[in-house]
Structure formats: C-alpha cells, structure tokens
Amino acid sequence: MENSVWVAALAAAIIAGTPILYAAVGEIIAERAGVLNLGVEGMMLVGAVTGFMAAANTANPWLGFVVAMLASGAMAAVFAFLTVTLRSNQVVTGLALTLFGTGLSGFMGKPYVGVALPVTFKPVAVPGLSEIPVLGPIFFRNDPLVYITYILVPLAWYYLYHTRPGLNLRAVGENPGAADALGVNVFAVRYLHVIIGGMLAGAGGAYLSLAYAPSWLENMTAGRGWIAVALVIFAVWNPLRALLGAYLFGGVDSLVYTLQAATSISIPSFFLKMLPYILTIIVLVLATRQTVVKHIGAPGALSIPYDREER
Amino acid sequence: MTWIGWEKRLQPSPWMAVVVPVLSVVLALGLGAIFLAATGFDPWKVYLSMLKGATGSKYGISETVVKAIPLMIASLGVSVAFRMLLWNIGAEGQFYMGAFGATWVALTFPHWPAYVMLPAMFIVGCVLGGLWAVVAAIPRARWGVNEVITTLMLNYVAILWVDYLVYGPWKDPQGYNFPLTAPFTEAATLATIPGTRVHLGLLFALTAAVLLTLILWRTRWGYEIRVIGESVKAARYAGMNIERNIILVMFLSGALAGLAGMSEVSGVTHRLQHGISPGYGYTAIIIAWLAKLHPATVILVSFLFAGLIVGGYSVQTMGVPAATVSMLQGAILFFVLGGEILTRYRLHFGRKEVAR
Numbered sequence: 001m002e003n004s005v006w007v008a009a010l011a012a013a014i015i016a017g018t019p020i021l022y023a024a025v026g027e028i029i030a031e032r033a034g035v036l037n038l039g040v041e042g043m044m045l046v047g048a049v050t051g052f053m054a055a056a057n058t059a060n061p062w063l064g065f066v067v068a069m070l071a072s073g074a075m076a077a078v079f080a081f082l083t084v085t086l087r088s089n090q091v092v093t094g095l096a097l098t099l100f101g102t103g104l105s106g107f108m109g110k111p112y113v114g115v116a117l118p119v120t121f122k123p124v125a126v127p128g129l130s131e132i133p134v135l136g137p138i139f140f141r142n143d144p145l146v147y148i149t150y151i152l153v154p155l156a157w158y159y160l161y162h163t164r165p166g167l168n169l170r171a172v173g174e175n176p177g178a179a180d181a182l183g184v185n186v187f188a189v190r191y192l193h194v195i196i197g198g199m200l201a202g203a204g205g206a207y208l209s210l211a212y213a214p215s216w217l218e219n220m221t222a223g224r225g226w227i228a229v230a231l232v233i234f235a236v237w238n239p240l241r242a243l244l245g246a247y248l249f250g251g252v253d254s255l256v257y258t259l260q261a262a263t264s265i266s267i268p269s270f271f272l273k274m275l276p277y278i279l280t281i282i283v284l285v286l287a288t289r290q291t292v293v294k295h296i297g298a299p300g301a302l303s304i305p306y307d308r309e310e311r
Numbered sequence: 312m313t314w315i316g317w318e319k320r321l322q323p324s325p326w327m328a329v330v331v332p333v334l335s336v337v338l339a340l341g342l343g344a345i346f347l348a349a350t351g352f353d354p355w356k357v358y359l360s361m362l363k364g365a366t367g368s369k370y371g372i373s374e375t376v377v378k379a380i381p382l383m384i385a386s387l388g389v390s391v392a393f394r395m396l397l398w399n400i401g402a403e404g405q406f407y408m409g410a411f412g413a414t415w416v417a418l419t420f421p422h423w424p425a426y427v428m429l430p431a432m433f434i435v436g437c438v439l440g441g442l443w444a445v446v447a448a449i450p451r452a453r454w455g456v457n458e459v460i461t462t463l464m465l466n467y468v469a470i471l472w473v474d475y476l477v478y479g480p481w482k483d484p485q486g487y488n489f490p491l492t493a494p495f496t497e498a499a500t501l502a503t504i505p506g507t508r509v510h511l512g513l514l515f516a517l518t519a520a521v522l523l524t525l526i527l528w529r530t531r532w533g534y535e536i537r538v539i540g541e542s543v544k545a546a547r548y549a550g551m552n553i554e555r556n557i558i559l560v561m562f563l564s565g566a567l568a569g570l571a572g573m574s575e576v577s578g579v580t581h582r583l584q585h586g587i588s589p590g591y592g593y594t595a596i597i598i599a600w601l602a603k604l605h606p607a608t609v610i611l612v613s614f615l616f617a618g619l620i621v622g623g624y625s626v627q628t629m630g631v632p633a634a635t636v637s638m639l640q641g642a643i644l645f646f647v648l649g650g651e652i653l654t655r656y657r658l659h660f661g662r663k664e665v666a667r
Contacts, residue, residue: 038459042641078645088648091398091459092600096648099593100641106634107346218634223467230460270475277464288456309319 009254010138016257017250018146019044019204019212019221023228024235024242025149025156026200030076031232032160033193034173034301038094039079040201041225042101043072047202048209049105052112052216059118061210065145068206069199075101076198077191084190087305102219112216121145121211143211145203149243152200156239169193173299176306186306201225223277230280234287236296245283252276317656327654332601335646336615343639347631357626357635364625365618371625373507377579379617380509381406381571381588383516383610385595387523388567390604392444394527395540395560401447401462402568403592404469405440409569410576411473412439414492414583417499417576418481425498432499432573440569441562443469448561452554458561466592477585491584501578512574516613519567520606527606536560568592589620590637597644616640 023040030037037043047068055064079097082088121143130140139150160166169189171179176186204224209216227249235241256272291297344354365375385402392399413432420428443465450456474490483493501511527533535556539546547553571591576583594616602608623636 082645082649086649086652088651092596092644093648095400095596096641096644098641099597100638100645103634103636103638103641104346107350107632107638110632110634223464226460226463230457230464233457270471270478274468274471277467280464281461284460285450285454285456288450289454292454 007134007137009251009258011141012254012258013247013251014138014146015142015212015250016253017246017248018149019207020224020228020231020249021149021153021243021246022204022207023201023225024231024246025153025239026197026204027228027232028197028235028237028239028242029156029160029169029200030194030197031302032169032173032237032299033190034176034299034304034306035080035083035190035194036090036094036303037076037079037083037097037194037197038091038229039075039097039101039198040094040228041221041223042098042105043075043198043201044101044205044208044221044225044228045105045219046075046101047072047205048220049109049112049205049216051202051206052117052209053108055117055119055210056112056115061117061119061121064210065203065206068202068210070202072202072205073195073199076195076201079198080191080194083305084187084194087307090303090305098225106218109216109218113218115216117210117214120214145207145211153239153243160239170299173301176301180306180308190306201228204228227276227280230284233291233298234283236287236291237299248283249276249279252279315658315660317652318659319656320654323654324657327650328603331650331653332647335601335643335650338646339639339642342642343635346638347635352629352631357629357631360626360629361619361622365622369507371621373509374621375614375617376507376509376513377617378620379613380512380516380578381575381591382594382598382613382617384512384519384571384574385568385591386598386602386609386613387516387519387606388564388571389595390599390602390606390609391523391527391536391567392560392564393599394604395536395556397448397451397557397561397564398459399444399447399462399561399564400459400596401444401465401565401592402571402595403588403590404462404466405443405565405568406572406575406588406592407466407469407473408443409436409440409566409572410583410587411469411476411572412436412569413573413576414481414495417495418492421496421499423498428496428498429501429577432577433570436569436573437566438569440572441564441566443569444561444565445558448558451561452557473583473587474585477583481583483582489584491580492582495577495581499577500581501574503578508579510574510578512571512578515570515574516610519570520610523606532556532559568595571595593637594620594640597640600644601647 023044027037027040050071051064051068054067055061075097079093082093083090123141123143126140130136168179168184172184172186172189180186205221208220231242231245234245252275256275259272260269340358347354347357365371385406389399389402412435416432416435446465447458447461451458477490477492481492483491503510527537535551539551539553539556543553575587580587598609598612598616602612619636619639627633
C-alpha cells in the first residue's frame with residue numbers, strides 16, 4: 001500500500017508538470033533562435049481562455065486545443081513582428097505580451113467564469129503499457145495531451161540536434177551573421193520558431209483549462225509561464241532536461257495541493273503556496289552557477305535583434 | 312537594394328519621440344474599441360464615461376491623483392533600474408513588502424506620536440522594499456542570475472506573505488472576517504488636502520522625481536548608472552564597480568516601490584489589506600518605458616494611467632470587465648515598442664543608393 005501512495009504522487013507530478021513542460025519546450029525552441037520571449041505567461045493565459053471558450057461552445061476539447069494553439073501562435077507572431085522586424089527590446093516586449101495577454105484573457109473570459117465544460121480530456125489507459133507495474137500507472141494512464149508530450153519532447157530534441165533545420169536554428173541563435181552568410185534566412189527562422197514556441201505555450205495553457213482543472217479562472221496560470229522560462233535555463237536549452245525539470249515542479253505543485261487538502265488549518269497554505277516560487281529561485285541560482293562553471297549557457301545571440309547592416 | 316527598408320537616423324528624432332507615444336495611446340484605444348464593440352459595448356460611450364469618471368468631477372480628479380501617487384513612486388523606482396538595464400519586474404512585491412513594513416511599525420508601536428511614527432514607517436517601508444529587491448540583486452551581481460524571473464517570483468512570495476498576515480495573525484478582530492488589519496492610529500496616517508483624499512505621498516513622489524533627476528545628471532553615481540546602462544564594457548574599463556552598482560541601484564529601485572506601498576497604507580487605506588495593490592507594480596513598468604525612463608515624464612504619464620484606472624472603475628457599473636484597463640495598458644506598451652523604431656530609423660522607399 002505504501003507503494004501506491006508514491007505511484008499516485010508521481011502520477012500527479014506528471015500531470016501537474018505537463019502544462020509547464022509544453023511551455024518550456026516552446027520557449028526552448030524560440031530561445032534557440034536567439035529570441036527571448038518573456039510573454040509565455042500571457043500566451044498561456046490566452047491559450048487557456050480561447051481553448052476553453054472553443055471547447056465550451058463546441059463540446060469538442062480537441063478543437064479547443066487547436067484554437068488555443070492558433071490564438072497563442074498569433075500572439076507570438078505579433079511578438080516576432082515587433083522584436084524581429086521592428087527590433088524592439090525583447091525583454092520589455094515580452095513583458096508587454098504578458099501584460100496584454102493577462103488583460104485580454106480576463107476580458108474575453110469574463111462570461112466563462114464558473115462555466116463547466118461539457119466534455120473534457122479524460123485519462124485513457126494505454127493498452128498493455130498501462131499494465132506494467134509502477135511505470136504503467138505513473139506514465140500510461142493519463143490523458144491524451146500528456147501522451148503528446150512523450151512524443152513532443154524527444155521529437156524536439158531530435159529536431160534540434162539531428163536535423164539540418166535544427167542545425168540552422170541553433171546557428172541563427174548562436175551567430176545570426178554567420179548563419180546569414182551561409183544563406184540561412186535569419187528572419188524566417190526566427191519568425192517560424194517564435195510562433196511554434198508560442199503555440200506550445202498556448203497548448204500548455206489549454207492543458208490547464210481543458211484537462212488539469214477544467215474551468216476558466218482569471219490568472220489561472222499563476223506564474224507557470226514564468227516558471228517555464230526559468231526551466232529553460234535549468235534545462236540548458238535542452239528539451240530532454242526540461243522534461244525532468246517540469247516533473248520536478250509538477251511534483252512540488254501537486255504536493256502543495258495534496259498537503260493543502262490534507263491539513264485542515266488554512267494558515268500554512270500560504271507558505272505551501274510559496275514553495276514553487278521559492279524553488280524556482282533556488283533552482284535558477286543553482287542552474288545559472290552551473291552553466292557559468294561549465295561554460296555552457298544561453299544561445300550566443302539571445303535577446304539581441306539582428307540587423308543585417310550591423311553585421 | 313529593396314524597395315522599402317529601414318535607414319538609420321544619425322540622430323534620434325525628437326519629433327518622433329513625442330508622436331510615437333501619443334499615437335500609441337490612440338491606437339491602443341482603437342484596438343480596445345474593437346474588442347469592446349465585439350463584446351456588445353458601445354466603445355465611444357465607454358471611453359466617454361471613462362473620461363468623465365476620471366476627470367469629470369472633483370471627486371474623479373482627486374481619485375485620479377490618489378491613484379497616480381503609488382504609480383509615480385513605483386515607476387520612478389522601475390525607471391532607475393531599467394536605466395542600468397536591470398529588469399526589475401518586482402515592483403509589485405517590493406510595494407507589498409514596503410506596505411508590510413510600514414504596517415508593522417504602525418501596529419507594533421501604536422503609542423508613538425506622528426513625528427516619530429511617520430519617519431519610522433517611511434524608513435522601514437523603504438528598507439524592506441529595497442531589501443526585497445536586493446534578494447534578486449545579489450545573485451544577479453555575483454553569478455548573473457536572471458533578475459526578471461527572480462524579481463517576478465518574489466512578487467508571488469510577497470503577496471502570499473501579506474495574505475498570510477491579513478488572513479491570519481494580523482486580521483482585525485472587529486473586521487467582520489474581512490482580510491484586513493486593524494485601522495492605524497491617527498499618528499500613523501499621512502495628512503490629506505482637506506476635502507480630498509490626496510495625501511502627502513504626492514510630495515514624496517515629486518521630491519523623489521527631483522532627487523532622482525539630480526542623482527542621475529548631477530552626481531558621479533548617476534553618471535556611473537548611465538554609463539553602465541549604455542555599455543557595461545566601457546564602464547568596467549573605466550574602473551566602475553558594476554556589482555556594487557547593481558546592488559545599490561536595485562536597493563534604490565525597491566526602496567521606491569516600498570515607499571509607494573508605505574504611502575498607500577499610510578495615506579489611503581490606513582490599514583494593510585488583501586490586494587492592496589491592483590497591479591501598480593506592473594503598470595509602473597509600462598509607465599517607466601512610456602516615459603523613456605525620465606523622472607519628470609514619469610510624473611506626467613502616471614496621471615494618464617491613473618485616469619485610466621479610475622475611468623475603468625467607473626465603467627464597471629456598465630458591465631465592462633475590469634480587465635479592460637490592463638488590456639489597454641498592455642496594448643499601449645505594444646504600440647510604443649512597435650513605434651520606437653521610427654525614432655531611430657526612417658522608412659525609405661525606392662532603391663537605396665549604395666555609396667561606395
């Protein structure tokens with residue numbers, strides 16, 4: 001019986017980590033192109049609200065998932081236009097995206113507060129795999145959106161390190177001038193990957209409103225977008241390591257939730273809720289120190305606009 | 312080579328520096344109008360009632376000034392950090408810590424007279440806000456830890472900390488179970504202009520703006536801040552201590568946000584309560600950028616955003632969502648950022664002449 005408690009806790013960690021994982025993988029892809037998009041939180045919120053609206057009106061959560069990705073992808077496209085074409089400051093533009101997304105999602109979602117979804121994403125046991133002891137219940141009795149990440153993460157890793165476009169992407173992020181000289185279209189690569197990154201952030205938001213806690217609440221992401229940005233550094237811009245980090249945070253997140261439900265006194269809950277944020281700071285400090293020691297780190301051109309004339 | 316392209320200006324255009332922010336506000340209102348119309352509101356009517364709510368009466372004007380005070384102070388703090396390219400996104404949390412510190416003084420020493428109480432609240436508020444920023448500044452200075460994320464995470468921690476206090480040990484027993492502390496004594500409240508709610512914090516804001524201007528353009532420290540903001544390499548080459556300046560500037564930045572929190576509890580609410588700031592710390596970021604980080608301009612722009620907040624409250628009775636204002640604020644910043652290229656570059660049409 002002792003065993004099953006741990007299995008349940010780990011399974012909960014995966015579910016709670018999945019929205020962060022989507023967003024973190026998306027941000028890794030965007031940052032690999034040399035574009036720092038701090039609008040993840042805003043894009044997640046817009047994804048959450050548009051996905052919820054679409055799913056509530058059509059009773060089709062898959063459609064909600066797609067709409068969420070399109071909406072956040074559109075926001076990312078605006079971000080790309082500002083930072084890549086108009087060369088605006090990436091830090092401040094990302095903040096603007098988050099502030100605008102927070103406001104926009106609150107504005108659009110107002111009539112949907114307290115509305116229940118007709119159909120949500122439900123866990124589907126994978127035949128065969130779900131019967132494996134311990135691993136089965138942890139990994140293979142989840143909803144379809146979790147399974148997508150099992151494919152997405154290795155796919156993103158393979159794309160980055162073992163394909164030609166992935167190599168071009170990393171070149172653009174490290175040294176856009178050199179990539180340009182080799183005939184890579186720096187602007188197109190940046191646009192494309194910022195938009196893909198935004199779509200994944202929206203997917204993470206939609207996971208929250210369609211599967212994790214099927215509902216819409218203003219600011220329901222509660223800083224998960226920012227945690228995802230921190231995770232990118234922890235993951236040293238590698239999707240496989242982001243998986244680890246996301247599940248770690250998912251574990252803390254679900255632990256807080258479980259403890260809160262278990263303790264009848266409400267006061268310590270404020271301190272429990274601080275845990276993910278404090279953990280983010282600690283992890284970020286440790287990860288940054290490690291990258292400095294090992295001389296690995298951010299893509300060389302991260303957050304620097306590319307200007308052909310200043311090559 | 313191309314038919315349309317950017318051409319770098321030799322000098323940033325002073326004309327565009329004015330046109331872009333003004334046009335941005337207009338375009339953001341236009342975008343907001345589309346969203347309002349799409350959700351069944353008459354945008355013209357909404358904007359008119361917002362304007363009337365914020366400026367149409369003595370009460371409205373007084374409220375706009377009251378809301379402008381925390382925005383000015385916090386935004387001055389944000390702007391000094393941004394000038395050194397320190398992205399302090401934590402004004403919101405520093406505001407809460409300042410409010411917490413000031414409240415601690417007011418509740419712990421209720422018998423102090425005003426001439427001891429208010430300076431003590433002022434100092435403790437500033438110091439706590441400053442230290443909260445330094446928590447992020449030290450890892451940034453020593454190891455280059457991204458301060459955007461740390462300051463932002465600290466916001467959540469500070470808000471939860473204040474919530475713990477006002478829902479727990481500091482809850483007013485006579486407060487009908489609302490999440491707020493007992494009211495302050497008379498000695499712990501800032502004087503107001505008779506007949507309005509405008510309090511002494513306005514003087515704090517204006518003084519801070521003057522002092523900051525003097526520091527930035529008349530002292531060696533200010534010179535260092537500006538040089539580091541322009542080029543860290545040049546500053547280091549000139550022998551400036553970057554690490555120390557990161558910590559000092561972040562302390563100053565956080566102290567100002569903390570002061571905004573102090574002046575809010577002491578001047579407006581006269582107690583600490585849940586949600587004491589409706590996002591002043593975030594609005595302060597937009598104001599700082601819109602004001603091009605200039606103290607005097609920060610003061611002016613703060614009135615605009617305060618008016619937006621007050622106007623937003625006044626149209627909530629029409630059923631306009633509260634989030635409309637934060638959406639408009641975000642949109643304004645978007646357009647400003649997009650338009651900034653026009654101050655540094657000019658659009659050219661036709662074939663560019665290649666001078667070789």
